Amino acid sequence: xxxxxxxxxxxxxxxxxxxxxxxxxxxxxxxxxxxxxxxxxxxxxxxxxxxxxxxxxxxxxxxxxxxxxxxxxxxxxxxxxxxxxxxxxxxxxxxxxxxxxxxxxxxxxxxxxxxxxxxxxxxxxxxxxxxxxxxxxxxxxxxxxxxxxxxxxxxxxxxxxxxxxxxxxxxxxxxxxxxxxxxxxxxxxxxxx
Amino acid sequence: xxxxxxxxxxxxxxxxxxxxxxxxxxxxxxxxxxxxxxxxxxxxxxxxxxxxxxxxxxxxxxxxxxxxxxxxxxxxxxxxxxxxxxxxxxxxxxxxxxxxxxxxxxxxxxxxxxxxxxxxxxxxxxxxxxxxxxxxxxxxxxxxxxxxxxxxxxxxxxxxxxxxxxxxxxxxxxxxxxxxxxxxxxxxxxxxxxxxxxxxxxxxxxxxxxxxxxxxxxxxxxxxxxxxxxxxxxxxxxxxxxxxxxxxxxxxxxxxxxxxxxxxxxxxxxxxxxxxxxxxxxxxxxxxxxxxxxxxxxxxxxxxxxxxxxxxxxxxxxxxxxxxxxxxxxxxxxxxxxxxxxxxxxxxxxxxxxxxxxxxxxxxxxxxxxxxxxxxxxxxxxxxxxxxxxxxxxxxxxxxxxxxxxxxxxxxxxxxxxxxxxxxxxxxxxxxxxxxxxxxxxxxxxxxxxxxxxxxxxxxxxxxxxxxxxxxxxxxxxxxxxxxxxxxxxxxxxxxxxxxxxxxxxxxxxxxxxxxxxxxxxxxxxxxxxxxxxxxxxxxxxxxxxxxxxxxxxxxxxxxxxxxxxxx
Numbered sequence: 001x002x003x004x005x006x007x008x009x010x011x012x013x014x015x016x017x018x019x020x021x022x023x024x025x026x027x028x029x030x031x032x033x034x035x036x037x038x039x040x041x042x043x044x045x046x047x048x049x050x051x052x053x054x055x056x057x058x059x060x061x062x063x064x065x066x067x068x069x070x071x072x073x074x075x076x077x078x079x080x081x082x083x084x085x086x087x088x089x090x091x092x093x094x095x096x097x098x099x100x101x102x103x104x105x106x107x108x109x110x111x112x113x114x115x116x117x118x119x120x121x122x123x124x125x126x127x128x129x130x131x132x133x134x135x136x137x138x139x140x141x142x143x144x145x146x147x148x149x150x151x152x153x154x155x156x157x158x159x160x161x162x163x164x165x166x167x168x169x170x171x172x173x174x175x176x177x178x179x180x181x182x183x184x185x186x187x188x189x190x191x192x193x
Numbered sequence: 194x195x196x197x198x199x200x201x202x203x204x205x206x207x208x209x210x211x212x213x214x215x216x217x218x219x220x221x222x223x224x225x226x227x228x229x230x231x232x233x234x235x236x237x238x239x240x241x242x243x244x245x246x247x248x249x250x251x252x253x254x255x256x257x258x259x260x261x262x263x264x265x266x267x268x269x270x271x272x273x274x275x276x277x278x279x280x281x282x283x284x285x286x287x288x289x290x291x292x293x294x295x296x297x298x299x300x301x302x303x304x305x306x307x308x309x310x311x312x313x314x315x316x317x318x319x320x321x322x323x324x325x326x327x328x329x330x331x332x333x334x335x336x337x338x339x340x341x342x343x344x345x346x347x348x349x350x351x352x353x354x355x356x357x358x359x360x361x362x363x364x365x366x367x368x369x370x371x372x373x374x375x376x377x378x379x380x381x382x383x384x385x386x387x388x389x390x391x392x393x394x395x396x397x398x399x400x401x402x403x404x405x406x407x408x409x410x411x412x413x414x415x416x417x418x419x420x421x422x423x424x425x426x427x428x429x430x431x432x433x434x435x436x437x438x439x440x441x442x443x444x445x446x447x448x449x450x451x452x453x454x455x456x457x458x459x460x461x462x463x464x465x466x467x468x469x470x471x472x473x474x475x476x477x478x479x480x481x482x483x484x485x486x487x488x489x490x491x492x493x494x495x496x497x498x499x500x501x502x503x504x505x506x507x508x509x510x511x512x513x514x515x516x517x518x519x520x521x522x523x524x525x526x527x528x529x530x531x532x533x534x535x536x537x538x539x540x541x542x543x544x545x546x547x548x549x550x551x552x553x554x555x556x557x558x559x560x561x562x563x564x565x566x567x568x569x570x571x572x573x574x575x576x577x578x579x580x581x582x583x584x585x586x587x588x589x590x591x592x593x594x595x596x597x598x599x600x601x602x603x604x605x606x607x608x609x610x611x612x613x614x615x616x617x618x619x620x621x622x623x624x625x626x627x628x629x630x631x632x633x634x635x636x637x638x639x640x641x642x643x644x645x646x647x648x649x650x651x652x653x654x655x656x657x658x659x660x661x662x663x664x665x666x667x668x669x670x671x672x673x674x675x676x677x678x679x680x681x682x683x684x685x686x687x688x689x690x691x692x693x694x695x696x697x698x699x700x701x702x703x704x705x706x707x708x709x710x711x712x713x714x715x716x717x718x719x720x721x722x723x724x725x726x727x728x729x730x731x732x733x734x735x736x737x738x739x740x741x742x743x744x745x746x747x748x749x750x751x752x753x754x755x756x757x758x759x760x761x
Contacts, residue, residue: 003247007364008265010246012273012336015371019335020328023376024418027383031393031417034384039393041413041441043401050401053411055390055440058403065404069522073435081289081318081398081412083435085519087549087670089648091751093760095518095550096505103509116512123506123518126438126546132522136512171200173446174525183404 044180052180056080057129060183063109064148064192066133066141066160068179069120070102073128084128099123112143112153132176135164149190159185198527202492205450205531206485209457213481214474216458217465223373224346224366224466226250235372242368253359256702259347260695262363263340267307267691270333274303277329278321287322288397289412294320301679306333308690309341309428309572311542311665312682314673316434318412323395330430331419338426338459339370341574344694345463346370348578351701352602353471355709360701374459375425382421382455389451390444391417416441424455427572429542429665437532437545438521449528449545456541460570463577471602475720480580483728484538487569491534491558498554498752499530505760519550530555537562540572542665549644549652549668553755556668557748560655563662565736566621572663578697585614585700587724587731591717601719603709610703613696620692622739624661624685629654629743637677643670646761647754651747660685 031039042054052058057068059078071077073084088095102122107113118137138160146153163182166175222229228236243250254262277284278299282292294302298314305312306329317326343366350360387393392413399411416432420442423430433439443449461481468477502515514526524532529546536543537559548556562569568580584601589611592599599606632638632653641656642649655668660682667673673682718724 004261004265005269007246007248008262008269011242011248011364011367012266012269014242014245015336016273016328016332019371019376019422020332023379024327024331024415027380027387027418028393028395028415030384031387035387038387038390039417040396041392041394041399041411042390042444043399043411050399052401052403052409053399055444056409056411058401058405058409059407060405062405078409081410082316083318083433083439084316085435085438085547085550085669087547087643087668088518089549089556089644089651089668089670089751090503090505090516090552091646091648091755091760092644095503096509096760099506099511099518100509103511116510119506119511119513119515119517120522122511123520125517126519126521126544127433127435127440129435129440130521130523131440134522137522167197168446171197171204172450173523173528176522180404187404 044184046184053080054178054180055131057131058180060179063144065183065186066138066145066179069130069133070122070124071128072124077128080129085126086124110141110144113140131178131180133179135160135175135177138177138182145186149186149192151190155190156186159189198496201527202531205453208454209461212458213461213465216462217477218469220374220462221466221469223369224470226369229373231373231377239368239372246364248362248364250362250365253362255358256347256360256698256705259360259363260698263344263694263698264691266336266340266363266367270307270336271303274306274329274333275299277325278302281322281325284322284324286324286327286395289322291320291322297676297679298674301683304683304686305665306330306428306430307337308663308686309337309426309540309575310660310663310686311423311428311430312660312667312673312686313430313665314679317431318433323414326419326432327415331422334419334422334426334428334430335371335375336367338422338428338573339367339375341572342370342459342463343367343574344697345574345577348581348697348701349467349470351703351705352604354705356707357705360698360705375422378425379418379421382425382451383417385451386417386420386448389448391420391448392441393417413441420452421455424452424541424543425459427456427460427539427541429536431543437543438547443545446523446528449524449532452543453532453535456535456539456543457570459573460539460576463574467577473720476602479720479725482725483580483732484569486725486729487565487732488534488538491538491562491569492531495530495534495555495558496527498552499526501552503552504755504758516552519547521546533559534562536666537664538567538569538571540567540575540662540664542659544666547669548655548666549670553748553752556651557744559666560651560658560744560748561736563658563664564625564740565732566618567662567664568732575663575693579693582614582617582697583728583732583735584719585610586618586735587728588717588719590731591727597715600710600716603712604704604707605710610700613700617693617696618735621661621689624688625654625658626739626743628661628681628685629657632657632678632681635677637675638681641672641675641678643672644761647747647751648761651751654743654747656682657685661689663689
């Protein structure tokens, strides 16, 4: 029995060192040297302070900012240490009720917006930290943001178009706008007086 | 589905088919003990490991010894991982100061990662230290994958050898697979993922002050190193609670494609290694063709179902695509559905969207993929040996139809092999239906379903299917972290892993000992279209007869109710 145990235990110990310590630490070392920005979480600084990560949604409620998708991460949403989703199924009454309320709220916030409400603006994302909006969902808020900043709507729409990234190789994923980057660009281009 | 979605599916399938012969040929050389390009660099390490651990690489094992080694190694893995999780608060690399796991959750997690399931009843960012993620989970991500591959290689040797007593040495197969296949791909792949934006740091969680002046704590860590093996080894256990939907695990559509290709790469490649090692590559392509037919059928059904959109939301006048609840904007419908089908066809279980919020029939496709035994590419190793179990059934049925003793690759398939194959095919069905039914009947189990109506049944059914199939994805509304579910789901995972592995190794030993029967005019060729069709039929009929009633009560009933506007 001992003869059978020895290779099992020792190989497990050796693999723990090799794949559990050497491998991740080596990758950490190389990643920190070659891609330090990404390896540390794609953090964005403004005036020397970290204002967030380009990959992580943060809550925006002021009218001069473009608002992100609803979030179920943490009790108040956008908790970047507690990713989460609603996990409501298609036949859940709670889903229909929540989305109905959000549609009303979004329409009230954006009285000048035309056309149907983009679905991503009123549904909670899978991670609760989705950093992006569909271009339609960003454009839906353009009139409100423009009015709050006292600039023409066309200027805001042009900036959204600039910040829109298309599909990768024209086929992977969906076109999208990064909300934090867009709001930083808004602050830079059209600062609040 | 628009043109870009279809192009994406074509691109993905094309990449997988293109790398199959390359990786398959390379792995066949690794499994046969031949020198490969990396032997010069890693050979000394390989030999040092054997010396240290008292493994004599030239000494092969009888199937019983091979199985005993798998079981011993796995048991040791459960105990070590359990101990690490229980002792987490005293161990290093814990900048967030997280406490130790409670016993039932630690047991469930240990079993989950050792069985290559990676069912997670916890959220990584708030439950696990960097040390537990690396030295605990990442290790089992590697070795549970390598163990599954080793078992498949033993079965391949069984078919390839003539009148042989042994099927290989488990520790050699485990070591060579880890050193020459998993590790090199992971080092390169992890760095590519970092380039795409996946964090890789040991620093403490970052504190940010948002543009509106709020405080935001951003969890990160050594994510990329775990991501790569999690997909390549079809493990699927996320660093974060929301798995590959979390932007740090899966930041871009390109990272998403890399994840999906990694999930299929080894499983598809093994069909080619199989063909080479039994001396007829067409046999491998035939198995891959069966997998391809079932895979594309699943993608088609799920895409169609999801594109219908939720009528309850469409009624509110939303823009298309309507069903964005539980999805990420960067993936949309096409990349989400493709990932959902891939992750459940293989036994990965990573998710890039919340399956609980998929349309009923789109959510049924992942469920069916798992119920069919995850033979559509499948878990690394597990997919191939699962498929070969169905091959045994298929040639048996073909033999019955023409009144000949069934053969496969020159080996007579007799009563012993059929019985073992039936046992291995029925074991997970017992785990799904038996333990699932118990969870519905007992109040302690039924309380975990959070949705009312047929969707609640789907949640329980999905949990036990995922556990017994060693997948690990979830209808995540299901409240998994209760003592009852932690215990029973661990039992389902153990059944789904070892009640298949032991019969598979018994078949390996049994067919290895047989002489080869020469090919004659009466031999049923197992590399042509007729056999592919027969095998697809057998898989669908066995799966359909076993599981259709529960599917009718769950997702199919929900689909019909949704059309009538019934909500719960």
